[in-house]
Amino acid sequence: MATHINGSWELGAKMTALVVDDDSINQTIHHRLLEQLGIENQVARNGKEAIDIHCSGKKFDLILMDRDMPIMNGIEATRKLRAMGIRSMIAGVSTRCVKQEIQEFMEAGLDDYQEKPLTSAKIISILHKIHHSGSISY
Amino acid sequence: MDSVVLLQRQLVDYTAQLFNEGFLDDQFNQLQQLQDESNPDFVVEVVTLFFEDSERLLNELAKALEQQSIDYRKIDAHVHQLKGSSSSIGAQRVQKVCIAFRNYCEERNIEGCQKCLQQVKNEYSLVKTKLETLFKLEQQVLAAGGSIPWPM
Numbered sequence: 161m162a163t164h165i166n167g168s169w170e171l172g173a174k175m176t177a178l179v180v181d182d183d184s185i186n187q188t189i190h191h192r193l194l195e196q197l198g199i200e201n202q203v204a205r206n207g208k209e210a211i212d213i214h215c216s217g218k219k220f221d222l223i224l225m226d227r228d229m230p231i232m233n234g235i236e237a238t239r240k241l242r243a244m245g246i247r248s249m250i251a252g253v254s255t256r257c258v259k260q261e262i263q264e265f266m267e268a269g270l271d272d273y274q275e276k277p278l279t280s281a282k283i284i285s286i287l288h289k290i291h292h293s294g295s296i297s298y
Numbered sequence: 299m300d301s302v303v304l305l306q307r308q309l310v311d312y313t314a315q316l317f318n319e320g321f322l323d324d325q326f327n328q329l330q331q332l333q334d335e336s337n338p339d340f341v342v343e344v345v346t347l348f349f350e351d352s353e354r355l356l357n358e359l360a361k362a363l364e365q366q367s368i369d370y371r372k373i374d375a376h377v378h379q380l381k382g383s384s385s386s387i388g389a390q391r392v393q394k395v396c397i398a399f400r401n402y403c404e405e406r407n408i409e410g411c412q413k414c415l416q417q418v419k420n421e422y423s424l425v426k427t428k429l430e431t432l433f434k435l436e437q438q439v440l441a442a443g444g445s446i447p448w449p450m
Contacts, residue, residue, distance in 0.1 A: 185347045185383045192332045192340060255382055277386045279328050 176219075177201040180210045180237065181226040181253070186276070190224055190253075193280055197287075206230055207237025214241060220248050221290065224278070227254035227265055235268045242269035251286045253278060302444035309435040310447060316432065321425050326388030330448040345429055348387045352422055355380045359415055363408075373411065374403040380418070391421045 177199050179190045187203045194201040199222070204210040206229040223241070227234040238250055251272040252265045262273055272289055274282045316322045333340040355376050362373050381396035395418040402410030436446050 183379070183382065183386075185344060185351065185386050188344055188347060189329070189332070189386060192337065196332055196334075255378075255385070276382065277325050277328070279325075280331070 175199045175221045177222040177224065178204060178210060178213065178218075178220040179224050180204045180207065180229070180234065181224070182206050182229040183226070186226065186278075190278055193278060193283055194224075197280065197283060207232030207234060207240070210237050211240055211244075214244060214246060219246070222286070223248050223250045225250055225252050225270070227252060227256060227261075235265055238265070238268040238270060249286070249290045302439065302442045305435070305439045305442050306444050306447055309432075309439055312432060312435055316428055320390050321428055323388045323390040325385065329387060333448065342433055345387055345433075348383050348389070349426060351383050352380060352392075356415075356419055356422065359418075363412055363415060368406075368408060368411075370403050370406050370411075374400055377403065377418075389422075389425045392418060392425055395421050 175198070177194050179187060179194070179201055181187050181190065181203070182205050187205075191201055191203055201220075202213075204213055207225075208231045210223070210225070211232070225234040225238055229237075232240075234252060234254070238252070241248075241250065249271050250269065251274055252262075252268075252270040253274050253276055254262075254265065255276045256262065256265075257275060266273055272286050274286065313322075317326075329341050329344055358376050359373060359380075362369060362376065377396050377399045381393055381400070384390075384392035384396065395414055399411065399414035399418060402414055439446060
């Protein structure tokens, strides 16, 4: 299917992403999904690691935020990132499908929400939501 | 008939069977699509992680259900994890039992939980055997000089 995709902004810079998930299977799959789409990405194992990475000065175009994680969960991490002034596209990822729980996660500051497991189609739909001066061709 | 073609046919048929019998769902296709020349062992890597994870969780579940005082929240957390990882690799039948398992946890139904543990162990064992067979067939195709016909 979609294996030859150019993950670049119009300006030619490579897109970057941060995968925040405590589960090693999801880390591996999400990392590879993004990689195949041409998106350079790294992995944080929980919300606190995600915050620390940002505190070290790194920024990402896209953050895939798992909801349930030890030490600091996705809701708290999202709130903290927004409070820090991070305007990256944050997509919440979870297996939860109860409306209230999704709402709670969205209200923490998400731009989008996707149910696990992630697929390349789901990631592409997230990318289409990123507002950018150029256009993304996928 | 060319032995490579025969082996490939065997592989395709066996895989189709696994999908038809509900052992695997479309998520497994997603994993296969992520495999290529630069990541030739991706599916095996992820499935191996699933095996390791599952065996750990099944052990924890067995221990938890043997306790004098059952901690249903702990059991639910383990089953939730198993449900998540099985759905991530497309192990549909394991995932389905996990859903029933969580319902029994919520009801604090010890017999239901024990029944589900047995069921999930069975389903896990089945899908493990079938995936190992699938990987063996893939190795045979590769050894005979053929290529794996994914994605379809």
